[in-house]
Amino acid sequence: MQTDLIQEARRQAEICNACRYCEGYCSVFPALHANRAFTDGDITQLANLCHNCRGCYYACQYTAPHEFDLNLPAALAEVRRDSWESYAWPQPLARRFHTHGAAIVTALVVGFALLFAAIKMIGSAGGEGFYAALSHNAMVAIFAPAFLLPLASLGIGLRRYWHDVGGIGIRISHLTKAFGRAAKMKDLAAGHGDGCNFEDEDRFSQGRRHVHQAIMYGFLLCFASTSTATVMHYVFDMPAPYPLLSLPKLLGVVGGIILTLGCIGMIMLKRKSDPTLGDAKAWGGDMAFVALLGFVGFSGLALYALGASTAMPALLAIHLGAVLTFFLLTPFTKMAHGFYRLAALIRDAQRVS
Amino acid sequence: MTHYDIAVIGGGNAALCAAMTAAESGAKVLILETAPKAYRGGNSRHTRNFRCMHTGPLGPLVETYSEDEYFEDLLKVTKGKTNEALARLAIRTSEECLPWMQDHGVRFQPSLSGTLSLGRTNAFFMGGGKSLVNAYYRTADKLGVDVLYEAAVTHLELSENAVQWVDYTHEGKSHRITPKAVVVASGGFQADTDWLTRAWGPAAQNFLIRGTPYNRGIVLADLLEQGVSQVGDADQCHAVAIDGRAPKYDGGIVTRLDCVPFSIVVNKDAERFYDEGEDVWPKRYAIWGRLVAAQPDQVGHVVIDSKSIDLFMPSVFPPLKADTLEELAALMDIDGAKLKDTVETFNTACGDTSDFHPTELDGVATSGLSPAKTNWARPITDPPFYGYSLRTGVTFTYLGLKVDENAQCSTDTGPIKNLWAAGETMAGSILGQGYLAGYGMTIGTVFGRIAGREAAAYAN
Numbered sequence: 001m002q003t004d005l006i007q008e009a010r011r012q013a014e015i016c017n018a019c020r021y022c023e024g025y026c027s028v029f030p031a032l033h034a035n036r037a038f039t040d041g042d043i044t045q046l047a048n049l050c051h052n053c054r055g056c057y058y059a060c061q062y063t064a065p066h067e068f069d070l071n072l073p074a075a076l077a078e079v080r081r082d083s084w085e086s087y088a089w090p091q092p093l094a095r096r097f098h099t100h101g102a103a104i105v106t107a108l109v110v111g112f113a114l115l116f117a118a119i120k121m122i123g124s125a126g127g128e129g130f131y132a133a134l135s136h137n138a139m140v141a142i143f144a145p146a147f148l149l150p151l152a153s154l155g156i157g158l159r160r161y162w163h164d165v166g167g168i169g170i171r172i173s174h175l176t177k178a179f180g181r182a183a184k185m186k187d188l189a190a191g192h193g194d195g196c197n198f199e200d201e202d203r204f205s206q207g208r209r210h211v212h213q214a215i216m217y218g219f220l221l222c223f224a225s226t227s228t229a230t231v232m233h234y235v236f237d238m239p240a241p242y243p244l245l246s247l248p249k250l251l252g253v254v255g256g257i258i259l260t261l262g263c264i265g266m267i268m269l270k271r272k273s274d275p276t277l278g279d280a281k282a283w284g285g286d287m288a289f290v291a292l293l294g295f296v297g298f299s300g301l302a303l304y305a306l307g308a309s310t311a312m313p314a315l316l317a318i319h320l321g322a323v324l325t326f327f328l329l330t331p332f333t334k335m336a337h338g339f340y341r342l343a344a345l346i347r348d349a350q351r352v353s
Numbered sequence: 354m355t356h357y358d359i360a361v362i363g364g365g366n367a368a369l370c371a372a373m374t375a376a377e378s379g380a381k382v383l384i385l386e387t388a389p390k391a392y393r394g395g396n397s398r399h400t401r402n403f404r405c406m407h408t409g410p411l412g413p414l415v416e417t418y419s420e421d422e423y424f425e426d427l428l429k430v431t432k433g434k435t436n437e438a439l440a441r442l443a444i445r446t447s448e449e450c451l452p453w454m455q456d457h458g459v460r461f462q463p464s465l466s467g468t469l470s471l472g473r474t475n476a477f478f479m480g481g482g483k484s485l486v487n488a489y490y491r492t493a494d495k496l497g498v499d500v501l502y503e504a505a506v507t508h509l510e511l512s513e514n515a516v517q518w519v520d521y522t523h524e525g526k527s528h529r530i531t532p533k534a535v536v537v538a539s540g541g542f543q544a545d546t547d548w549l550t551r552a553w554g555p556a557a558q559n560f561l562i563r564g565t566p567y568n569r570g571i572v573l574a575d576l577l578e579q580g581v582s583q584v585g586d587a588d589q590c591h592a593v594a595i596d597g598r599a600p601k602y603d604g605g606i607v608t609r610l611d612c613v614p615f616s617i618v619v620n621k622d623a624e625r626f627y628d629e630g631e632d633v634w635p636k637r638y639a640i641w642g643r644l645v646a647a648q649p650d651q652v653g654h655v656v657i658d659s660k661s662i663d664l665f666m667p668s669v670f671p672p673l674k675a676d677t678l679e680e681l682a683a684l685m686d687i688d689g690a691k692l693k694d695t696v697e698t699f700n701t702a703c704g705d706t707s708d709f710h711p712t713e714l715d716g717v718a719t720s721g722l723s724p725a726k727t728n729w730a731r732p733i734t735d736p737p738f739y740g741y742s743l744r745t746g747v748t749f750t751y752l753g754l755k756v757d758e759n760a761q762c763s764t765d766t767g768p769i770k771n772l773w774a775a776g777e778t779m780a781g782s783i784l785g786q787g788y789l790a791g792y793g794m795t796i797g798t799v800f801g802r803i804a805g806r807e808a809a810a811y812a813n
């Protein structure tokens with residue numbers, strides 16, 4: 001943990017604690033006001049509760065040029081990213097991607113190359129559809145570890161987080177509360193329901209909430225598509241390819257469209273927002289990550305559309321390369337925030353119960 | 354250059370309410386705000402709530418708060434120095450203001466933690482006064498109101514009971530405009546230390562100003578010099594005791610200190626000078642501004658021990674902390690032996706503390722001590738000891754423009770045809786001393802809207 005970032009956030013939190021004007025905006029403030037002094041773990045928890053809606057920045061009478069120099073959204077964003085990096089495992093990868101968009105792009109190129117090489121070297125074992133390009137067993141051999149290893153890595157990081165923020169045993173009620181809040185992205189609407197201050201200074205808008213919801217639900221639909229396909233393959237012995245009117249395809253196409261549009265929307269919103277109210281250092285990494293996620297969705301759609309053409313093997317390599325990169329980078333990119341945010345909401349549910 | 358029907362002087366709550374109301378009646382309005390955009394909104398940007406009458410649950414407000422109860426609350430703090438007709442007008446109109454504020458972009462939140470006693474009477478702005486001001490600027494912009502920042506009004510030319518023109522400076526140049534009507538909403542004069550010093554004496558040099566540095570009373574002085582009717586005395590100001598380390602201006606709410614009832618307060622000679630436990634803090638914090646102002650060097654020192662450190666809202670600056678009273682005195686730059694002596698005398702005067710109750714008048718008092726401490730008197734014995742310094746923080750001044758129920762200004766010879774005033778700059782017309790939390794925004798909103806309505810009616 002970078003103590004200077006925590007110290008700066010603590011300085012600001014102490015000012016907020018004497019002020020309390022922003023209490024109604026989000027979950028950060030009630031949690032903040034429950035303390036008189038803030039441990040490093042408290043600050044980390046607050047940072048992961050914040051979703052950078054910026055309401056408290058534009059409402060603050062103490063922003064620069066005032067000498068108190070409040071910018072809580074930025075201070076918490078920096079602590080947040082630092083916490084993900086500090087908890088990440090393995091550490092040598094931790095600080096590579098959040099702040100380096102170019103590293104994500106490089107990883108993506110490597111992902112493409114690996115898949116092209118796999119297709120070339122392993123190829124098909126006489127399967128149908130996509131399996132004509134790369135056998136099912138080869139896909140499983142590549143993607144099962146690519147999926148499970150990052151999850152294990154995230155698990156290690158989350159355990160460290162849970163320890164630092166003083167988490168206790170989790171009960172069902174904590175989970176229902178936390179998932180309920182995440183599902184509606186209630187905080188992104190702000191306490192008054194008018195949304196964030198993001199793309200146009202102090203104007204409230206639902207824009208960010210809506211594109212974020214598109215990304216999340218688009219992603220979950222794509223994920224559901226893959227999961228149902230796996231179940232159909234193994235449980236019902238119904239291997240791909242699937243017709244359009246099948247569960248995997250319906251979920252995948254709809255999810256892919258929503259995900260792609262959501263990512264485009266998010267990039268447009270981010271470009272209009274003021275980078276100094278977020279984690280300015282992570283700007284490039286965040287943008288590259290959203291672009292990667294959008295590209296996963298888009299290349300998947302392209303593959304659906306052109307799956308029967310001669311472009312298929314190349315498209316397959318590109319799509320699977322993007323998916324591979326995305327999975328493997330999950331613990332080291334913005335993607336981690338989803339997991340930490342949930343953990344923070346569960347922890348917060350423990351505080352109030 | 355656009356010709357404006359109405360010039361509104363100031364960029365805080367009262368000015369914005371006037372501007373929006375006038376624009377909604379079709380007038381072309383210009384706001385002249387002396388502050389840069391980052392500091393727009395005067396003292397209004399520091400506020401947190403608005404006191405509102407209601408005959409049933411309303412927005413965030415629970416139960417009821419009747420006109421009579423509201424008015425009685427006001428009388429208690431002003432000791433009768435109140436213009437009943439205008440005060441009741443403000444109170445009565447406050448009820449319709451709340452939905453009007455919502456319609457113009459203000460969002461409310463439940464009473465803040467630590468202020469639950471206000472949940473029935475005061476509606477809190479979500480995000481505080483700056484978010485209210487932001488919302489109003491957005492709405493005003495939609496209504497076609499133009500805003501000029503860093504536009505300092507210097508003079509209103511008055512003749513034949515009418516404002517003939519308005520002079521202001523902007524980007525280093527002087528400008529003159531001739532609007533049909535003018536609304537003055539440029540606050541009090543508390544940020545002009547020289548003026549305060551003339552009224553208060555040299556002690557005022559050491560006062561801190563809790564709000565904006567831009568309310569220097571320039572327009573107020575200009576109008577009073579030209580014979581516009583005045584109310585209130587220049588030496589009346591609302592002053593509270595705040596953390597002595599606060600910045601000279603704009604320290605706002607976070608510099609407040611709520612620890613006095615659990616402390617003893619000494620002056621720079623390490624002597625107590627007033628009953629720290631006279632009443633609950635919200636009812637007493639205003640008199641402490643004056644008490645501290647009357648002490649040498651206008652400073653007080655709060656001493657508490659570890660028993661009490663968690664009993665009050667944290668302040669923005671950490672307390673001084675020491676294991677002995679002598680060490681604490683050294684940090685405070687006062688005489689250690691003397692402080693120890695004062696504390697010991699106090700401690701021996703404390704009696705049974707078993708009834709101690711931090712949030713109620715508990716009657717736990719000293720005996721045989723002068724000045725006595727009549728509630729929450731527990732001996733100061735448990736190290737570490739903590740200290741804060743207190744200084745006088747001025748919230749606003751009362752000297753102002755005298756207005757009638759239409760917010761219209763006048764001279765000895767009758768009403769000024771095209772001049773209205775709203776907010777702090779005319780609040781003296783309603784209350785001559787004392788203050789009720791949340792009433793400043795009520796006055797600004799009610800009379801801002803009246804001024805806007807009247808000015809537009811005249812201009813159209």
Ligand SMILES: Cc1cc2nc3c(=O)[nH]c(=O)nc-3n(C[C@H](O)[C@H](O)[C@H](O)COP(=O)(O)OP(=O)(O)OC[C@H]3O[C@@H](n4cnc5c(N)ncnc54)[C@H](O)[C@@H]3O)c2cc1C
Pocket residue numbers: 362363364365366367368385386387388393394395396397398399400401402403404504505506507538539540541563564565567568569570571572604605606747748749775776777778790791792793794795797
């Ligand atoms: C820390 C603090 C907290 C407070 N909290 C509350 C609260 O919770 N509730 C409440 O009701 N009241 C509160 N008050 C009192 C409240 O701030 C005032 O009653 C209210 O804001 C007055 O509004 P106004 O529009 O008259 O003045 P202001 O908001 O002060 O606006 C005056 C405007 O005039 C401008 N101006 C000054 N001179 C010139 C000039 N020459 N030319 C052009 N423009 C000029 C200023 O820049 C400013 O924009 C608080 C005050 C302070 C200091």
Ligand code: SF4
Pocket residue numbers: 015016017019020021022023056057059060061062070072480481
């Ligand atoms: S961000 Fe500013 S206005 Fe909001 S609680 Fe903190 S100090 Fe107060």
Ligand code: SF4
Pocket residue numbers: 022025026027028029049050051052053054055056057072073076
């Ligand atoms: S940026 Fe939004 S979520 Fe974060 S602390 Fe401020 S109001 Fe809360």
